[in-house]
Amino acid sequence: MRLWRIAQRKYALDKFCAGAAQYGGRWNPIGMPALYCGTSIAICALEKFVHLGPAPLPPLVLVAVDIPDHCSLYDPGMAGLPAGWDAMPTSDTAQAFGGAWLSRRTELAMKVPSAIVNEEASVILNPHHSHYPDVELNVIRPFTFDDRMFK
DSSP states (O other), rough: OOEEEEEEGGTOOOOOOOOHHHOSSSSOEEEOEEEEEEESSSHHHHHHHHHSSSSSSOEEEEEEOOOTSSSSSOTTTHHHHHHHTTTTSEEEOHHHHHHHHHOOOOOSEEEEESSTTTEEEEEETTTTTGGGGGOEEEEEEOOOOOOGGGH
């Protein structure tokens, strides 16, 4: 399975997920690393864009994330997610749900809807799963946003 990421160049190949562990995210509490990916380049771009601050953009790159076909994927579906999973800002319930999944270590990946466009998917990878070393990260090219997005 091929997934995608848009990341700062200096963190593009970081499989340890130090930033996610330090700050937490929608699906992981602080202290629990997770690698956030998307099923399309477009949803990765949108997810990255909504988290941009006013500071100048650091150099970004498009990263292909390849997962061997034998690796397991957990897909709870919309009905299996806790109420408020898509709250802005991120809710404790979504972090607890993701944290429980990360702690189980039963699947390498968890597919969840994007909080921005529910019909699109994010895939969270568990760095503590036994198959995580099989995940390959490859920088494809520099990534820049179209200037029209900043109007």
